[in-house]
Amino acid sequence: MEQTYDRRSVLRAGAATAGVVLGAAALPATATAADEPVFAHGVASGDPLPDAVLLWTRVTPTPDATPGSGVGPTVNVLWEVAADPAFATIVASGSVTTGPGRDHTVKVDATGLNPATTYHYRFRLDGAVSATGTTRTAPGLSAAVTRLRFGVVSCSNVPAGHFAAYRYLAERGDLDAVLHLGDYIYEYAGDFNGEAVRPHDPPHEILTLADYRRRHAQYKSDEHLRRLHATVPFIATWDDHEVANDAWSGGAENHTPGTEGDYATRKAVAHQAYFEWMPVRNEADRIYRRLRFGLLAELSMLDLRSYRSQQVGVGDGAADDPNRTLTGAEQMAWLENGLVTSGAQWKLVGTSVMVAPLQLPPLSPDLLGPLAELLGLPSEGISINPDQWDGYAADRRRLLATLANNGVRDTVFLTGDIHSSWASDVPRDAGLYPLLSKSVATEFVCTSVTSDNIDDIVGAPPRTTSVLLETAVQALNRHIRYCELDSHGASVLEVTPAGAQMDWYYLANKADPASALTWARSFRTRAGTQQVRSVGTPIAP
Numbered sequence: 001m002e003q004t005y006d007r008r009s010v011l012r013a014g015a016a017t018a019g020v021v022l023g024a025a026a027l028p029a030t031a032t033a034a035d036e037p038v039f040a041h042g043v044a045s046g047d048p049l050p051d052a053v054l055l056w057t058r059v060t061p062t063p064d065a066t067p068g069s070g071v072g073p074t075v076n077v078l079w080e081v082a083a084d085p086a087f088a089t090i091v092a093s094g095s096v097t098t099g100p101g102r103d104h105t106v107k108v109d110a111t112g113l114n115p116a117t118t119y120h121y122r123f124r125l126d127g128a129v130s131a132t133g134t135t136r137t138a139p140g141l142s143a144a145v146t147r148l149r150f151g152v153v154s155c156s157n158v159p160a161g162h163f164a165a166y167r168y169l170a171e172r173g174d175l176d177a178v179l180h181l182g183d184y185i186y187e188y189a190g191d192f193n194g195e196a197v198r199p200h201d202p203p204h205e206i207l208t209l210a211d212y213r214r215r216h217a218q219y220k221s222d223e224h225l226r227r228l229h230a231t232v233p234f235i236a237t238w239d240d241h242e243v244a245n246d247a248w249s250g251g252a253e254n255h256t257p258g259t260e261g262d263y264a265t266r267k268a269v270a271h272q273a274y275f276e277w278m279p280v281r282n283e284a285d286r287i288y289r290r291l292r293f294g295l296l297a298e299l300s301m302l303d304l305r306s307y308r309s310q311q312v313g314v315g316d317g318a319a320d321d322p323n324r325t326l327t328g329a330e331q332m333a334w335l336e337n338g339l340v341t342s343g344a345q346w347k348l349v350g351t352s353v354m355v356a357p358l359q360l361p362p363l364s365p366d367l368l369g370p371l372a373e374l375l376g377l378p379s380e381g382i383s384i385n386p387d388q389w390d391g392y393a394a395d396r397r398r399l400l401a402t403l404a405n406n407g408v409r410d411t412v413f414l415t416g417d418i419h420s421s422w423a424s425d426v427p428r429d430a431g432l433y434p435l436l437s438k439s440v441a442t443e444f445v446c447t448s449v450t451s452d453n454i455d456d457i458v459g460a461p462p463r464t465t466s467v468l469l470e471t472a473v474q475a476l477n478r479h480i481r482y483c484e485l486d487s488h489g490a491s492v493l494e495v496t497p498a499g500a501q502m503d504w505y506y507l508a509n510k511a512d513p514a515s516a517l518t519w520a521r522s523f524r525t526r527a528g529t530q531q532v533r534s535v536g537t538p539i540a541p
């Protein structure tokens with residue numbers, strides 16, 4: 001989703017160790033404090049498997065080896081994983097070479113671990129020792145898991161505020177992982193229309209490999225994000241701003257080929273920097289992937305930017321065109337097959353853009369069909385935001401039909417992008433819901449960590465203009481059970497055999513790094529129902 005008002009719609013409104021490999025025993029057991037100059041960007045983990053987890057850090061071996069500089073020595077970084085925070089029992093260790101070719105980032109797949117186990121890890125370069133990170137492996141494939149808890153976040157824009165929402169999740173201490181659903185960084189210039197809470201680095205819109213690396217480095221320098229990364233593994237996918245606003249396979253709204261060069265080049269360098277700086281499992285350029293959490297849940301993380309057709313305009317009948325795609329054919333087949341054959345009860349789908357229809361007016365196809373034909377409007381209604389699944393109706397129809405035709409139950413879409421909070425049933429046919437069309441899935445949309453939404457954009461006080469819009473949206477889209485357009489923060493998802501519950505926590509003030517977060521609302525999908533319902537209390541921390 002875009003950041004500024006003038007676009008699209010109101011609603012979206014130590015270098016010396018090269019070649020030297022030291023055994024784990026060489027690490028001093030007392031060195032647990034972070035050595036800031038060398039490990040200035042913290043530690044992170046991600047994509048937990050039952051026997052493995054990715055470990056990440058970035059080293060600055062010499063003062064000139066700054067992010068994006070392309071200079072500095074090739075070095076050997078040691079890593080170790082322990083069962084205890086004092087590193088008395090080291091269970092895995094090794095070394096990895098890094099250098100300017102990968103911006104001195106380190107990404108290690110620590111294997112041979114036990115399932116559903118908390119581990120501690122750290123890195124060392126010469127005498128410098130990183131901060132200690134904590135991570136957790138996934139349960140075994142056939143484990144009868146009774147509970148999973150995930151932080152759910154998206155849209156963290158540095159100039160728009162502070163990442164107190166990340167601090168909140170780090171302090172909870174009960175999360176198995178954090179799902180980041182996209183817009184982990186933003187590509188925009190730093191002044192934020194003169195209203196930046198804090199500036200972007202570099203100060204210009206990022207275009208080159210050096211730019212993207214510097215921007216990732218700035219985000220990894222944020223104290224709250226560093227703390228969260230060091231506390232819990234991330235499972236992340238990208239949305240548009242990891243490259244450029246409203247990205248599609250061949251371009252982006254915020255990319256001008258004439259002055260900003262070739263889009264394919266920009267996309268490639270943005271992806272390279274992402275893979276260097278993020279603890280994600282990628283096979284070449286492929287980021288969509290599936291993670292399993294015992295018999296309880298399976299998580300399919302989608303890539304809805306790399307393969308999609310160009311967006312159509314609001315009210316454009318081309319949203320129906322079966323030749324247009326959001327997922328690309330290969331990813332769609334992978335997703336459908338995974339959902340139909342899953343051995344897990346809950347099918348969680350991380351989708352960077354909203355699945356549930358959001359359309360005005362909600363005319364039945366009987367009424368809208370002829371009108372659509374006459375006016376060239378999409379048959380499923382006039383979508384407000386064709387950047388989300390609404391703009392790719394054929395792909396959505398196909399996916400929802402697959403769920404319905406195969407009796408797939410307990411599919412929950414987990415979504416970001418639109419800087420606001422939503423809980424929805426996902427009917428196969430929104431125009432006929434609820435009398436003639438059953439809900440085939442549910443969707444929880446987390447709000448933004450900081451990125452602007454309605455009240456920020458139009459300058460209206462919170463809970464004024466947006467309340468009118470929320471009321472209208474819910475009156476006209478009966479499958480949408482919760483819509484809150486003002487607040488920023490983080491969500492927590494709990495999954496048990498009985499249900500999946502999302503809690504929304506909101507920031508008091510996103511410009512305040514010490515801002516508190518308070519619980520606002522909770523919605524729950526009881527197993528087998530494919531419907532969301534409001535519940536009165538959040539899950540106990």
Ligand SMILES: [Fe+2]
Nearest residue numbers: 001155183417
């Ligand atoms: Fe966003």
